[in-house]
Amino acid sequence: MIPMLQQIVQMLFAHRLRSLLAITAVVWGIVSVLVLMALGEGFYQINARQFSLLMSDTQLALPEVTSKPWKGRPARREISFTEPEFRLLEKQSAIKAVSVLYQKWDASVTDITGHTLPGYIRGVDNHYIDMRKIKLAAGSRNISRHDINRHSRITVIGWQLAQQGGLSIGDKLRVNGIPFIITGITRQSEGGMSMGREDNQVLIPSSTFTDLWSDKPVQVMVTPAPGISGVVLRKNLLSFFASQKHFDPSDKRAMWLPDFSQDVKFFTTLLRGIQLFLGASGAMTLAVGALGVANIMFLSVTERTREIGVRLAIGATPTNILVQFLLEGGMLVSIGTVIGVAVSYVLILLMNQMGLPDWLGTPVISVDAVLMALSVTVVLALLASFFPARRAANLIPVTALSARA
Amino acid sequence: MPLVKLEGVTKHYESGDESVYALDDVSLIIYKGEFLSILGPSGSGKSTLMNVLGCLDKPTSGFYQLDDHDVSTLSCNQLAAIRNNKIGFIFQSFNLLEYATALENVMLPLVYAGVNIKKRRAKAAELLKRVGLEDRMSHKPNELSGGQKQRVAIARALVNDPQIILADEPTGALDSKSGAEIEALFSELHHEGRTLIVVTHDISLARRTKRIINIKDGKVVEDEILDRSSAIYRRREGD
Ligand SMILES: Nc1ncnc2c1ncn2[C@@H]1O[C@H](COP(=O)(O)OP(=O)(O)OP(=O)(O)O)[C@@H](O)[C@H]1O
Ligand SMILES: [Mg+2]
Numbered sequence: 001m002i003p004m005l006q007q008i009v010q011m012l013f014a015h016r017l018r019s020l021l022a023i024t025a026v027v028w029g030i031v032s033v034l035v036l037m038a039l040g041e042g043f044y045q046i047n048a049r050q051f052s053l054l055m056s057d058t059q060l061a062l063p064e065v066t067s068k069p070w071k072g073r074p075a076r077r078e079i080s081f082t083e084p085e086f087r088l089l090e091k092q093s094a095i096k097a098v099s100v101l102y103q104k105w106d107a108s109v110t111d112i113t114g115h116t117l118p119g120y121i122r123g124v125d126n127h128y129i130d131m132r133k134i135k136l137a138a139g140s141r142n143i144s145r146h147d148i149n150r151h152s153r154i155t156v157i158g159w160q161l162a163q164q165g166g167l168s169i170g171d172k173l174r175v176n177g178i179p180f181i182i183t184g185i186t187r188q189s190e191g192g193m194s195m196g197r198e199d200n201q202v203l204i205p206s207s208t209f210t211d212l213w214s215d216k217p218v219q220v221m222v223t224p225a226p227g228i229s230g231v232v233l234r235k236n237l238l239s240f241f242a243s244q245k246h247f248d249p250s251d252k253r254a255m256w257l258p259d260f261s262q263d264v265k266f267f268t269t270l271l272r273g274i275q276l277f278l279g280a281s282g283a284m285t286l287a288v289g290a291l292g293v294a295n296i297m298f299l300s301v302t303e304r305t306r307e308i309g310v311r312l313a314i315g316a317t318p319t320n321i322l323v324q325f326l327l328e329g330g331m332l333v334s335i336g337t338v339i340g341v342a343v344s345y346v347l348i349l350l351m352n353q354m355g356l357p358d359w360l361g362t363p364v365i366s367v368d369a370v371l372m373a374l375s376v377t378v379v380l381a382l383l384a385s386f387f388p389a390r391r392a393a394n395l396i397p398v399t400a401l402s403a404r405a
Numbered sequence: 406m407p408l409v410k411l412e413g414v415t416k417h418y419e420s421g422d423e424s425v426y427a428l429d430d431v432s433l434i435i436y437k438g439e440f441l442s443i444l445g446p447s448g449s450g451k452s453t454l455m456n457v458l459g460c461l462d463k464p465t466s467g468f469y470q471l472d473d474h475d476v477s478t479l480s481c482n483q484l485a486a487i488r489n490n491k492i493g494f495i496f497q498s499f500n501l502l503e504y505a506t507a508l509e510n511v512m513l514p515l516v517y518a519g520v521n522i523k524k525r526r527a528k529a530a531e532l533l534k535r536v537g538l539e540d541r542m543s544h545k546p547n548e549l550s551g552g553q554k555q556r557v558a559i560a561r562a563l564v565n566d567p568q569i570i571l572a573d574e575p576t577g578a579l580d581s582k583s584g585a586e587i588e589a590l591f592s593e594l595h596h597e598g599r600t601l602i603v604v605t606h607d608i609s610l611a612r613r614t615k616r617i618i619n620i621k622d623g624k625v626v627e628d629e630i631l632d633r634s635s636a637i638y639r640r641r642e643g644d
Contacts, residue, residue: 007505007516014504310500313461314561315489315517317482397488398462401500 008328015300019332022296026336026377027343029289033282033373034344038363040275046361047271051264058131059233060258061241062219067253073246079254080216083206085244086125089222094236097223099125102209102216109161109202110174117165119157119202121175123209129156131221134198139169140184143205151207156184160199173202176212180204230261279369283376289336290380297329297388308392309400322393329385337377341370407470408569408600409435409458414467416453416623427453428464429623435602437568440595442611443604445620451604454620455573458602459494460484472568489517493562495572499554501546501561507533508542511560518565532560536590552583559590570594572603576610588613 012019063079081100090098102123109119126145129136136142140156147154155175157167162185165173172179186199209215224233234257242249301308308321316324348363356363416428427450435441443451456462457469460476469476472491479487488494501510511529520528533542536556546554555575562570572591576584588610595601595615605611612631619627 004516010504010509306500307502310502311513311517312485313459313488313494313500314514315485315565317485317517319482320485320517396462397460398456401461401496 004324004327005331008324008331011328012331018296018300022293022332023336023339025289025292025296026286026333027289027340029282029286030337030340030373030377031344031347032285033279033376034341034365034369035347035363036278036282037275037369037372038344038348038365039360040278041366041369042356042361042363043359044271044275044361045364046359048268051267056131056133057224057230059222059224059230059237060219060256061222061237062256062258063216064253064256066247066251068248068251070246070248070251077247079241079245079247081220081241083210085241086220088244089220089237089240092236092240094225094228094233095222096225097127097131099128099131099221100206100217101128101219101221102206102213103218104209104213104215107213108174108176111165111167112172112174112179114174115165117161117173119161119165119173119200121202121204121209123206124203125206127223128203128221131223135187137169137185137187142184143203147205148207151211152205153178153180153208154183154205155180156186156203157182158199158201159186159188161202175202175204178212230259234259279372282373286373286376287380290333290377290384293329293332293336293381294384294388296332297325297385298391300328301325301388301392305392305395305400305403308395309397309403312395312397312400318393321395322389325389325392326382326385329389330381333377333381333384337374341373407434408437408439408472409433410468410470411457412468414457414464414469416450416457416462417465426450426623428457431467431623431625433618433625433628435569435600437600438595438598439616440591440601440614441603441616441618442614443602443618443620444606444611449620450623451620452573453623455571455602455604458569459492459571460488461494485517489514490565491568493565493567493570495555495558495562495570495575497574497577499546499551499558499578501554501557503546506543506545507538507549507557507560510546510557511564514561514565528564529560532564533557535563536560550583551579552586555579555583555587556590559587563594569600569602572601574604574606576605576607584610 061081063081066075066077066079069075083100086098086100089095100123104121104123107121109117109121111117124143126143126148129142136156137159143154143156146152155173157173162168162182167173167182167185169182169185171182173182174180180202222233222237224230237257238255239249241247241255242251245254247254311321344365348365351363411431411433414428414431415426418425418427429450431454443454445451453462457464460471463477471487474487476484476487502513505513508526508529511532512525515525515528530539530542533539536559538553538556538560541549541553546557549557559575575591576587579587584607588607591601591603591610592613601614603610603614611617615630615632617627617629617631618625619629
């Protein structure tokens, strides 16, 4: 095996140009697959992150206006949720967690010296941050149940607000003059993208919010218990609020329970489809690369027919010849693959450093992509070398020897 | 017991509507230690006979026995093994691997014989020394003269200690001086007791051999023993 490999390296080196061409073909294919897949993955991730709420199983419930009369009450009543209902809702078996959301756009947010900051207030429960899949920077403390019960004056703020106000964990800011201690800062989303107003929010405990303002909740967010589907959850929520707020449970206008599942399905399919398309384009390029290798291997067999004859004449078995050519092809493809993967990583690194348009996200080479590219390459390499190798192995010594050198 | 036994060996080529008998009912017995030359006009079937003897080609019909083996019944791999360790083939055009050094070329049969690298090196070096090329071991064929190339090829043919050495016009591509050196080498090999079969147009080489076979149109037309003093031929007489 070792002398075999040594011979093969010698061989490939003796035919430098040809080997180089074959390797280039493979490198080109691998780079196409990996870079295209990486772009697809980055695109998928940035979009998936932006629509993370859509894509989670969290259900929103927004109060609206009734459209039907019910048990002596007239239609067109405005519905609003109240705190005790949420506590009741939380106890339902179909429900894992509930968070209310209050919002105040016009509160004054200043730093400790009185400078105005562009923040706005959201009153939330302890589950909110998890439900929205918001990531916190190191050293942050989430709003806890305890904070809700104690009406704590603490806040978790968006990273952009923290940056603009030069605020860090442990600092204070003022909301309508009242000091709040910053216990947490959200983590900046990768790629430096600002995702709407979220990055300027000032999250405070819902109980503290209701102490300051008498606003009605804008929405409730509900996470279902394990095994509860969106359909069942929405039915549950509707009948719960219908009995609490006395409206017709068949009145679809009283509450808005958005169902994003179809959109999410469409959206993920679309994103995955784009990625698949990119991957397939790359795989095609790789296949062309493999054809190049096969072509060069056939050329090699034809050109070296006489050498094969010599080897057969001095005692090589057809298997020896087959293995030699398979290894030669395999070696070319392996070298090409290693270089291709390395080049892809460097290219992606460069792309990320140069900065790509935000909508493209951050391209990443996933392990899956590498494994896929590798398995495709192995199959193609075997196919590309097998047929030329078999042709070489089946030569009759005397015919091979009479070929032109 | 003979080393080589051919009985009614025929090689028949069909090209278009023309049919050629390159070998036509050839029967031949060769004993161990013989030094034999095959003569004949161009196209008479000398190379075809050598290729059959060297297991590089299969006869269309007939029986070929080499050292106990009925060659026509052997598989590809068994034939490869025979070519590897029973036969040493020397070609007119040397047939060395261009990208490998003299030493590597001589080592190659040992690679296929599965000999380890240390022994391979030692054995190949010993044989290159034997043919007088100890100072050319790491030269590639294109850095060697024709005579030197042929000596590398002879070293390669000898490296597995074959029972029979086949040479198809070994001096055909050489100038007379290099040719004479190769002839001398062949005589030495004969005196070492090796079996040599040489196809040649070269009368001086043929004269060194102990038996001359003449071929014409694929048939053995003459089989002449030159040196009846040697033990092999005395025994042969008794057959
Ligand atoms: N592959 C082949 N197909 C058809 N005919 C062939 C083939 N090989 C050899 N022959 C024919 O067989 C005959 C014997 O050829 P061979 O090569 O054995 O002659 P030779 O005696 O070695 O001649 P030379 O002295 O020129 O080398 C020739 O007539 C040749 O044309
Ligand atoms: Mg000939």
